[in-house]
Amino acid sequence: MTQVGEGHETTADEAGPVLTFGQPAAGEILAERYQLEQHVNNDSAGRQVWRGIDVVLRRPVAVVLRHPGGDSATEMLQAAVAASRVIHPNLVGVYDAIDEQQRAYVVREWVDGESLRDLVAAEGQLDPARAIAIAHSVADALTAVHATGMIHGNVHPGTTLIGDDGRVVLADARADAADSPEADVRAVGGLLYFALTGRWPHAEVGRSALPDASRDGSGTPTTPRQVRAGVPAYLDDLTMDLLDRRVAAPSAEALTAELGRLDAAAEDEEYEEVGPLRFVQAGSGPSEPVKSAPKILLGVGALVIIAAIGLVFGIRAINGSGKPDPSASTVVDANVGAQPSDAGTASEAPLGDPKKIPLTADMVRIVDPPPGERKDSGESRFVVDDDSDTAWKLSWYTTPNFGDRKDGMGVLIRLKEPRALSDVRVSLSAPGAVVDIRTGTKDPGDTSNGDKEILKSYTRLSDADSADTNTGDKQILNGFDPDKKYQYVLVFLSKLPRNEDTPGYQVNVNEVELYGY
Structure with missing residues (x-):
């Protein structure tokens, strides 16, 4: 457990410095x-x-x-x-x-205080006003970071520190090429969710040793209001919209403005008078309330239907009969002007709930880049046979990172055609493995050189270096863009857990499930 701030000495050790090399020592x-x-x-x-x-x-x-x-x-x-x-x-x-x-x-x-992670562990779920104040401070910090063109990349309850004086500070930026301003902003939604529920939504904002969000049958996180009583509806909506990749994320500046408005309302205890959410961009006045994608699409659909009915009845009135004029256009197509989606772009229609995509043995193979010996190539079928008693059994290694010999191993999924995807769910024989997902445009071949090319050319979507490693044996990996379609997905293991039954590090991959639309 991270303990940030146990008090500090105001003077250096009077015994003088102790100069050492290698591992540090107190007094050095x-x-x-x-x-x-x-x-x-x-x-x-x-x-x-x-x-x-x-x-x-x-x-x-x-x-x-x-x-x-x-x-x-x-x-x-x-x-x-x-x-x-x-x-x-x-x-x-x-x-x-x-x-x-x-x-x-x-x-x-040095910050005298404790992390948000430790605060919730000690005190339990925070009241809405305090959760808003913490998220407001973090969003304000991200606004300053993003204004310089940089990304934080490590927004997490363990890096969000609450000082004894009440000051909230964000520590330990650790951005890499896979991070983005949007990921930072969505992580603020994760902080709100954690503060209100005591759980961290792994699939939405990054794996962690913290307990995952409670989920319904489709894998969707239950809302804070479903977890506990007393969470205002507007705060519940804001939190879930930030976690929902189908809803466009605001800029950090717009989120700061909205949280500032909610923070002020919380101070005045005027929760019921806050009204609908509105993200205000810099340099503009208050905009219309930002609604989630499903609500917007529902509203547009209703307007189209009303327009169609109005047009039909208008034409009937003009023609003076119960039948529309055959020469007039009486059919209103909701998709008029819409273009077919590109090969790599998903439709803009509502995606609905993700469904499990059937995978067969001919759609998967083991990726074992050099210097791997490619001895496991026949075991990929076991991860898609819907049998928890069979598995891809990896060899054991002397260190967690595959004996320091290679970057890792994985399962390549080759769909018959591009599809919009939601997440990958991996069942393992033991907790502690680090797994991520990567995507590419082709399979260069089931050879050592082909596997090497995959590792070089594929783009990693989920972050294997998040603030904490997911220690669960069931992992949900996210990061797919809802506006794109994917055909080649690599589920890649880069770190193995210690196996008590073998003299080293090893894990079995029992099942790999792919969900999409």
Whole structure:
């Protein structure tokens, strides 16, 4: 459990610095300036988090340290340098980033307080007013980040810190190429959902060790109002719209404006007078309420029907008879002017509930990129046979990342034609595996070189490096664009759990299910 802020010493250790190399130790001075005081925890990326003291400025600091440095620490250091350029009261200040090759570390502001994750664990579900205030602060921080063209990429209850003074700050930006401003904004919906229910919606905003959202038979998260009483309808709608990829996400700035309005209403205890939601873009006045896609489509459909009825009766009145004039156009097509969707684009019609897509043995194969020996090629049929007693049984390895020999292994799904997709559901023999989904435009061949090309050319949709690894043995992987169609989907394992029955790391993949429309 992350404990952010257990108090701090105001002076450095009077015994003086202890200079060491390799693994850090309490009392050690880094860069002749930052004295390590206490090892707080290891974060989800395996980095050590220490409470320390800046012996020059005599202030507390947090030191995030990893082994080794060099090329493997480049992403962490670059993210820290980028974050240091954004100064905002709701962002943790970044003071320094140092690479010593053998190790690298980032020095940032120390926050006396606790994470949202720990707050909910200790106090239970938060009241709506407090949930809104926290989400408002995070959205405001993201507005500042996005204004610089950067992405945070790590919005999570574990990186949302609530200080003892009430200040809410967002820490530990960790964006990569797979992240986007939209993902940041939707993660704010995840924070609201977590604060109100104590659960984190994995498929919608990223896998986590936190418990997944409760779901109905179709896999859709139950709303906060269904989980507990007392959640205002407008807050329930806002939270679920942010999580729903069929509903266009607002900009961080528009979301901040809306949450600010709700925050002010909460302070005045005027919940019932808030009225419909409205996202206000910069430089514009209040816009019409933003409705979810299904509501909009329903409204448009109703208008079309009314227009059709009006046209029919109008023509009848003009003709003075009970039959319309054969020369007049009396049929109103709701799709007039609509163009057929492109090969890679889904229809704009309502998608409805996702359905399980039948998969057969000839539609799947094992991907084992070099230096893999491709010994498992015949086992792909077991993941689509609807039999939980059969499985693709991976070999065991000496380390979680496949013995440090390769990037991982996966199952390639080859649909007969492009389809709009919702999610992939993977059943494993044990918790702890890291799984993601990737998509491409072709299968270059069931060969070692073909597998190598797949790993090189496919785009990863779900994030295997989210704030926490999903520890469940049943994982729901999301990230498909509802406006696109997909034909080739790779379910890829990049990290294995420890297997108590074998001397190393191993897992069985029992079932892989693909859901779409």
